[in-house]
Amino acid sequence: MTDVCVVGVGLHPFGRHDLALTGMAMGAAACRLALADAGLAWSEIGYAVGGSNVSGKPDTLVGVLGLTGVPFVNVRNGCATGGVALATAANAIRAGETDLALVVGFDKHARGAFAASPADYGHRDWYGETGLMVTTQFFAMKDRRYLHTHGLKDRLLAQVAAKAFRCGELNPSAWRRKAISEDEIMAARVINPPLTQYMLCSPSEGAAAVVLASGDRAADLCERPVRLAAVAKRTRRFGSFEVFAPWLPPEAGHSPSVDAARAVFAAAGVLASDVQVAQLQDTDSGAEIYHMAETGLCSDGEQQSLIDAGETAPGGRLPVNTDGGCLANGEPVGASGLRQVIDVVLQLQGRAGARQVAHGPRVGFTHVYGAPGISACTVLVA
Amino acid sequence: MIAVDPGLFSSLDPPRLAGARCVSCGAVTFPAASGCARCAGTDLARVELADHGTLWTWTVQAFEPKAPYRAPAAGFVPYGVGYVDLGDVIVESRLVGDPGEFSIGTTMRLTLLPLWPGPDGTPVVSYAFGPAGGA
Numbered sequence: 460m461t462d463v464c465v466v467g468v469g470l471h472p473f474g475r476h477d478l479a480l481t482g483m484a485m486g487a488a489a490c491r492l493a494l495a496d497a498g499l500a501w502s503e504i505g506y507a508v509g510g511s512n513v514s515g516k517p518d519t520l521v522g523v524l525g526l527t528g529v530p531f532v533n534v535r536n537g538c539a540t541g542g543v544a545l546a547t548a549a550n551a552i553r554a555g556e557t558d559l560a561l562v563v564g565f566d567k568h569a570r571g572a573f574a575a576s577p578a579d580y581g582h583r584d585w586y587g588e589t590g591l592m593v594t595t596q597f598f599a600m601k602d603r604r605y606l607h608t609h610g611l612k613d614r615l616l617a618q619v620a621a622k623a624f625r626c627g628e629l630n631p632s633a634w635r636r637k638a639i640s641e642d643e644i645m646a647a648r649v650i651n652p653p654l655t656q657y658m659l660c661s662p663s664e665g666a667a668a669v670v671l672a673s674g675d676r677a678a679d680l681c682e683r684p685v686r687l688a689a690v691a692k693r694t695r696r697f698g699s700f701e702v703f704a705p706w707l708p709p710e711a712g713h714s715p716s717v718d719a720a721r722a723v724f725a726a727a728g729v730l731a732s733d734v735q736v737a738q739l740q741d742t743d744s745g746a747e748i749y750h751m752a753e754t755g756l757c758s759d760g761e762q763q764s765l766i767d768a769g770e771t772a773p774g775g776r777l778p779v780n781t782d783g784g785c786l787a788n789g790e791p792v793g794a795s796g797l798r799q800v801i802d803v804v805l806q807l808q809g810r811a812g813a814r815q816v817a818h819g820p821r822v823g824f825t826h827v828y829g830a831p832g833i834s835a836c837t838v839l840v841a
Numbered sequence: 842m843i844a845v846d847p848g849l850f851s852s853l854d855p856p857r858l859a860g861a862r863c864v865s866c867g868a869v870t871f872p873a874a875s876g877c878a879r880c881a882g883t884d885l886a887r888v889e890l891a892d893h894g895t896l897w898t899w900t901v902q903a904f905e906p907k908a909p910y911r912a913p914a915a916g917f918v919p920y921g922v923g924y925v926d927l928g929d930v931i932v933e934s935r936l937v938g939d940p941g942e943f944s945i946g947t948t949m950r951l952t953l954l955p956l957w958p959g960p961d962g963t964p965v966v967s968y969a970f971g972p973a974g975g976a
Contacts, residue, residue, distance in 0.1 A: 507958050574907035583872075585846035585907035589956065589967045591933055596922050599900035607898075650941075651900040670911055697868075697879045706871040707862075707897075707924060707931040708879070 462674025464684035468801040470716035471565070473665030473788040474634035480787065482514025482791070486565030486664035487523045489794075493668035497680055502586070504670075505553060505557025505810025509533040510564040510794035514664040517563060521561030523840070530556070539692065540564055541667070542827045542835020543795020548671050552576070558673045566791035568662035580703045580831050594830065595659055597702040599651035602745030606653070609760040613653045617644040617765045618766050620658045620742035620786055626773065627787025629814040634663055635787040658744040663789025669798035669804075683808045685823075688838040689726035693718040700828045713753070714803075716738070716740075716826060719834040720754035723824075727838035731755035735820035736806045737777060738799035740828040742785040749835040751779065752834065754826050778816045781806060796827040800837060807841040842964040845956055848872045849968060851889045856953050857894075858968060860930060861885040870929040891927040892951040893973060896906045899923030899936060899943045913958055925949045938971040947971040 469492025486509065494501055501524045503790040509517025509531065518531035530551075532546040541564045546559040558772040573594055577587040606613060619639045627633035639657055639771040664772040673679050677684035695701050698712020724731055737756060741747035748766075752759045756777060765771060782788065782802040786796060803823035823839040844850050849872055851859035861873035865882035871890060876883050904909050905917040921936030921943060936943060954969035 507967065571907065572904070574909075577909065583846055583848070584909065585849065585967060588911045589845060589935060589954075590906055590910045591922060591935065592909075593902060594907045596900050596902060600898040600922070600924065603900065604898035604945070649901075649903050651903060654900075705933045707933075708868060709926060709928065709931060 460752070461553045462677070463552050463687045464674055464677035464681070465669055465687060466670050466672045466677050466681040466684050467493045467499065467670035468804055469493030469496055469668045470632055470798060470801055471666040472632040473663050473791060473794070473798065476664050477741060480585050482511060482565045482567035482664065482666070482747035483519060485567070486511070486517065486520055486616040486657065487565050488522065489565065489666035490524055490561060493670050498557065499670060499680070500690030502524045502527050504550060504559050505531055506543040506551040506560040506562045508562050510536070510544040510558070510693060510793040512537065512540065512566050513817070514565055514567045514727050514793070520563065536829060536833055538742065538792055538795060538829030539827045539833040539835045540793045540829070542551040542690065542825070542837065543692050545669065545797070545837065546692055546835060547686070547720040549687055549690055552671060552673050558676045560671045561668060562671065563666065563668040563679065563700050564794040564797045565666035567664040568791060571713045573662055573705070581815070582703065582705065584784050586705060586711065591705070594651065594704060595651045598659065598705060598743040598745060599654045601624040601700055601749070602743065603653060611760065611763055612647065614641065615748060615766060616653060616744045617641040619741070619747050622781060623744070624742065626781055626814055628789070629780045631804065631812070633783045633787045634789045635783065636667045643827060654743055654745070656790060660742050660785035661789045663791055665788070665794050667794040667801055669797055669800055683841070685804045685807050686840045688729065688840045689723045690835065690837045691719050691726060692833065692835040693722065694760050699832060701832035710734050715832055715834040716750055716753040716828050718803035719836045720826065723836040723838050729822055730836055733822045734777065734821045734824040736781065736803055736816055737779050738784070738803055738825040739779055739785050741780055742790065742825055744829070747779060747784065748807055750826060750828065754824070773814055773816050775813035779817060780812065781814045796825070796835065799825040800839070801825065807839060842966050843959055845965050845967045849954065851861040853966070854952065856892065856951050856968060858890040858932065858951065860888050860890045862888045871930050871932050877889065880947040890932065894925045894927040894949055896943060896945055896947040896949050897926045897931050899944060901940050911957060923970070936971065937969045942972045
């Protein structure tokens, strides 16, 4: 099968920006940065994929990047948008449609928690009107159930958040760049117990873009191309506990993250234990905890000892979310998955600056999870 | 009183929730669905769900959600939310009572939840669960 490599990355900083700066404009900026990083002109791109949840139709970008006639696919898969967009572009290269593809994601969300339309998720109006259709409720309830089942302490949620803000402090493009102590995180305003305000990521603004090339083009374009060894995406199965679910069956099933991670490791020919730097969906700090186990990076309950020992911090054996993740960057939904890929690529290339992990990691992993139960994972190899 | 959605209840007095059981595999859904998420069967029979169960997980909604949430006429007050294991199905629900009494495994009983006045002043209700030991 044709190799697919990342040969250029571009990130428009996440956070809160000028009201007049549109999501689309941030998307265009990220595309231009990624093209410059790859040393390519937009006219050389043979296939493009874009994702945005609320900020317009991504293919509109051709109007500002240049009307080259390039095929352009729009993706809208919630928080998993970036991973799905990347898979779509990689498959276009593998199918021989092009040697060079660009993937972009952007969003500019309103302040405050997300609001969702019941009808968009197959529910009737009562579900939203009676106050059950709130994403943060799900995060809190999945966390509580997971911590209870595996004997983990609530304080672990603060440990994960504190680590995220320490990473954000080292990342010049992060939104939240100030370290916050575990005590302060525990004592902060309660949003949905056991979660306090610093344990939940906020909707934000930003854009990310990646240029992909076939293996035979990559070596000429990039000094240190990173191979996209595999990308896999899955929807939920019967029995998994998912956001926006009025009911669950009593028989437990595993989440789409479990399926997507198993599939991506099998396709890449690497083991979860080979991963040296990872990005996991941390919409809240509990999500990082259970996603560690769902993706196979550790076993259920092992998180306490790993996190206590600092193994998931940049200096540890398995650094997770070294750019601060969603907690320190916020989540522009369409861009978030590509931000993860960019952070891991920079780590594998030794270009991550102050947050660079030591010992020259060779194998990286990314994972996104989104409503109403979808996951996409990648394995990236230096 | 009238139900916020006609599909939720098999009875309002006494309160009973309505679900559907797949004739092929026995899986129970709430609210009633037309297709089975487990076996893809399309033959589902309406069933009445148990009116008590155990708390499976829970939280409190401490901030006022954006629309389409509708706050009570007197204004938003934080409320409990949880999943209650009824045996055949685990149902998501508003919770009533003191959050200090909520813990995984607590026995919970079904009750009606007053929401807002309907167009002609008739109270509109949904369902909730509260600790069975409470009032």
